[in-house]
Amino acid sequence: MSGPEASIPTHFPVTRESALARWREFLPKANRYGALRNQVVPGHPHVTRLSPAIRARLVSTEELVGSVLETHRFDAVEKLVQELVWRDYWKGWLELRPGVWSAYRAEAERLRTEGDPALLRRAEAVLAGEGGIAVMDGFTRELISTGYLHNHARMWWAGYWIHVERLPWALGADFFYRHLLDADPASNTLGWRWVAGLQTLGKAYLPRRSNLERYCASSLLADPTGLERLEDSVVSPAPLPDEAPAQRVAWRSLSESPDLSGGSPAGGGRWGLWVHGEDLGLEATALGRLRPEVLLSVFDAQRVGAHGLSPLRIAYLKTALADGVARAGRHFGCATVSCETGEGLAEALVRVAQERGLAGWVAMRPSVGPLGDAIPGIEAALAGDGRKILWCRRSWDERLWPQASAGFFGFWEKARRRLEPRSGRPARDGDPQQPGLPFP
Ligand SMILES: Cc1cc2nc3c(=O)[nH]c(=O)nc-3n(C[C@H](O)[C@H](O)[C@H](O)COP(=O)(O)OP(=O)(O)OC[C@H]3O[C@@H](n4cnc5c(N)ncnc54)[C@H](O)[C@@H]3O)c2cc1C
Structure with missing residues (x-):
């Protein structure tokens, strides 16, 4: 199982220094992100590829949001800021409903040990890159060999697993969780639930051939094998699994810093x-x-x-x-x-x-x-x-996460109202190091 010998593809920064270098390279074209981000192109030039570094907090969302707003007008980079903040929304949503995580882990374990053998055999074939739709099998191999998939490819692949193969979402989410360099309990679990139609009830995400043909580089569709299974007229939502409504827990506030005036927490000691x-x-x-x-x-x-x-x-x-x-x-x-x-x-x-x-x-x-x-x-x-x-x-977390009590767009509206006035203005002496925190 060990594997320092496994070599991480160089275009995914693994140190703070390389993450900041990637960000400096990306920043001048941040205003084109909204128009280009859905294009799935080998090498992924149109997106930041910073999610593994953000996940480990080699760089933080607040510093990225701060720097993009210092260098661009808000409306030119709104989509990027929105996506960066979307991660915090998922983090907060799950923090307020921890039972969704434990139920998912229990379900993945139950399926692995007691699942229908025919279903598990089919899952194994798909996970080995032998599902029979060439473009999806290519994404499976890409995930295994690089630890990354573009967001649109994650949506297509999860939609294919759930709505075309009719396999349980929890097993697909577990596969992503084991392989993604950026694997995050919140973004992954809730991304999968959103595709299944569980997160916004009744709104499932379906992978459609016309959408793939519009956004996928032609090299990825060079082999059309199996595409007929993704015809718009053929794909329909899988039935939703039964589950109890998510229970919300009260937010437990923590201060960022204990009283460190003496260099150690109050009460002393080492x-x-x-x-x-x-x-x-x-x-x-x-x-x-x-x-x-x-x-x-x-x-x-x-x-x-x-x-x-x-x-x-x-x-x-x-x-x-x-x-x-x-x-x-x-x-x-x-x-x-x-x-x-x-x-x-x-x-x-x-x-x-x-x-x-x-x-x-x-x-x-x-x-x-x-x-x-x-x-x-x-x-x-x-x-x-x-x-x-x-x-x-x-x-940042202390202020944003408890606001994820309902849907994303209400959360975003509040964040936007606070972030927008900060855009396009270079930092001045005396400015706080963090951008204005969205939410008081
Ligand atoms: C089924 C599924 C599973 C996913 N699993 C994960 C996961 O385990 N970990 C993870 O970090 N993201 C996950 N995502 C969200 C998204 O796909 C990735 O954050 C994004 O593709 C990372 O690539 P990037 O850094 O180049 O993104 P960019 O497009 O450059 O976006 C910049 C940053 O914004 C945030 N972001 C962008 N899109 C989303 C999104 N849809 N949801 C939440 N945050 C977003 C990420 O922090 C990302 O690094 C998942 C999405 C789906 C549909």
């Missing part, structure tokens, strides 16, 4: 900073003021193994983590411990806290997903050892 793959830009947050005794990063082989992640995805996670830890090490100037063992996360956090005599850890709170699922175990293990973990959240 604290460590746990650096994990959900936020590899800690030095740029308010946590940058912390004076930790030690930085810890753990590559949790148990968790990765349980999710069956692809070698490419593992290589991306490890390389991005190493970049985040190296930057944090330079910023905080303290010792760094990097573990890559079979022991679990909670065990590593307890062990290193004992070895270093720490009162506990400070960390960004993982959002809903596999790392979020580990929170109760981590808290219990540390508390059982008389130690604590102090969770923080970026103010």
Whole structure:
């Protein structure tokens, strides 16, 4: 399973420096994004290709939104800003409805172990790139070999899986989750649910031949095998699976930063900073003021193994983590411990806290997903050892995510009203580092 040897295609930045270089290259043509972004062209020149870096927070949405609004008029780049913020909408939506994530994981597991054998055999053939529609089989191979698919190709492929092959969405989402370099519990699960018609009830996304012919590069359609199965008149929505309505939980607010005036959380003691793959830009947050005794990063082989992640995805996670830890090490100037063992996360956090005599850890709170699922175990293990973990959240997330209570366009309207006045104006001395946060 391991795989640092797997080599990540170079056009997906895996360090902060290379992500910023890609952004500088893309920024001058950001005003053409709205017109070109749906074109699926080999090499993906019309989109940023930054989603893996954004997912790991090698770069943050707020800094990208800030820089595009400083250099362009709002109406020229509205579509790009909207897409960047769409990610936050999905994050908030799932954070408010964590049961949707756990139900999806349970369903994928149930299907894998108890699913109808004929259905599983068909799923296996499609996942091996032998579904019989040449363009879709090409996308399957592209995902496996590069860890990326263009957004439009994700929509077509998910629509093909659900509405043409009539396979369960949860198994397709699991396939994406294992292979995408940017795999995100919110964007992936909710993207799949949207295509199935579960997210906006009754509005499924159907992959249609005419749409592929309009937006796909001709080289991708050179082999027309199987296209007749995507004829507009042939494809119809698959029946919706039965499921209970999503339950909303109350938003639990966290401050971005505990009181760090003395360089450590109030109450004193020696604290460590746990650096994990959900936020590899800690030095740029308010946590940058912390004076930790030690930085810890753990590559949790148990968790990765349980999710069956692809070698490419593992290589991306490890390389991005190493970049985040190296930057944090330079910023905080303290010792760094990097573990890559079979022991679990909670065990590593307890062990290193004992070895270093720490009162506990400070960390960004993982959002809903596999790392979020580990929170109760981590808290219990540390508390059982008389130690604590102090969770923080970026103010951008703290302000945007709770607003994802209903549909995207209401969310976007509020964000737009606050972001629009900032556009086209170069930064001035004294400007806040972050762009105006959408939402007070
Ligand atoms: C079935 C399905 C599964 C998906 N799974 C994921 C996933 O696991 N992780 C993930 O990051 N995105 C996912 N997306 C959303 C989208 O496809 C990717 O974010 C986008 O293709 C990434 O490429 P890019 O960085 O070049 O995007 P660009 O077009 O350059 O967009 C810039 C950024 O905006 C955000 N963004 C763009 N489109 C969307 C969108 N539709 N939803 C949410 N955010 C968006 C991303 O952060 C992206 O990096 C999924 C979409 C679908 C339909």
